[in-house]
Amino acid sequence: MSRPPLIGISARIYFPNTPVADLGGVFTRTLHYLEQSVAHWVLGGRALAVMIPAIESEGMIARSEMSLAEYASHLDGLVLQGGNDIAPESYGETPLRPEWSGDRIRxxxxxxxxxxxxxxxxxxxxxxxxxxxxxxxLGGTLYQDIPTQAPSSVRHLHLQQYDQQFHEMAIVPGTHLSALYPGVHTATINSIHHQAVKDLGRDLTVEARAQPDGLVEAIRWNGPSYVFGMQWHPEFMAQQVSHATQLDGSPVLSDFLSACLRRRG
Structure with missing residues (x-):
């Protein structure tokens, strides 16, 4: 039998600061980590998960010494996991509030x-x-804060409820996502974000939108290789079913891993 897909997962980054650093030990160091639920979701597709560490100039080796091409050569695909905000500077803006400054290093x-x-x-x-x-x-921009810049009746972030915050989503007919869920026009997804896609990047197509505010929930690249992004967290929904209409993330994972195996072939 051929080996299972080998999937690289981008690292989340913890930067030491007070008062957490006062705990001492490992918490005084910069940490790269992989959230267990993401790893288990990938492993659930009978794939192997490998975290790819970040390298920055303040580390022990320079970024120029890191060959990402080696990772891309040996791995079959890449998962970009969730985490901190994206820095507005990354899409040509400045933070509207200090707490929305994001993680430029990541x-x-x-x-x-x-x-x-x-x-x-x-x-x-x-x-x-x-x-x-x-x-x-791909050159797109984001709403730095949905309630401020795109006021909506839909709540996309509830810190106390976290992964148990849900809302409805409509799948755009005729898209690849709709083919993965035949007969499904709307579904329930979880929502843990206050930023969202604003201006669409180059050659991207919207495949799902939140209901009823229309915010982008899924995008796909029209380029020559497989690139898909979803705003919800299928790895959390895989742990328990809270709604009868909750979207099953298995078709998305299977489709991605199948694309990885086809590319390997």
């Missing part, structure tokens, strides 16, 4: 990853922040 690292995997023709899947990163990497 942005640079993931944009480099994205561009390298796309150049190698390897499939890329973005979750939440990963969806926004795909849009920004």
């Amino acid at each position: 942005d640079r690292y993931e944009i480099d990853l994205f561009e390298t995997f796309v150049a190698a023709g390897k499939p890329v899947l973005g979750i939440c922040r990963g969806c926004q990163l795909i849009n920004v990497a």
Whole structure:
């Protein structure tokens, strides 16, 4: 039997600061980590998950010494996981509020990853922040804060409810996403974000929108390789079903992994 798909997952980054740093030990260091639910979601598709560490100039080696092309050559696909806000500077803006300044270091690292995997023709899947990163990497922009810049009756972030915050989504007919869910026109998804796609990046198509506010929930690249981004978190919804109409993330994962195996072939 052929080996299972080997999937790279971008690292989330923890930067030490007070009062957390007062705990001492490992919390005084910059940490790269992989959220367990994302890893288990990928593993659930009978794939192997590998976290790709970030390298910045303040580390022990220079970014110029890191060959992302080697990662793209050996791995079958890339998953951009969720996490901190994208820095407005990454799409040509300045933060409207200090707390929306985002993570510029991670942005640079993931944009480099994205561009390298796309150049190698390897499939890329973005979750939440990963969806926004795909849009920004292709020249798009974001709403820095939905309630401020795109007021809506739909609540996209509830910190206390976190992954149990849900709303309705409409799948755009005739898209690849609609083919993965035949007969499904609307579905329930979770929502853990206050940023969202504003201006669409180059050669991207919207495949789903939130209901009833119309905010972008899924995008796909029209280029020569597989690139798909979704605003919701299928790895959280895979753990339990809270709504009868909750969208099953298995077709998305299977489609992505199938694309990885086709590209390997």
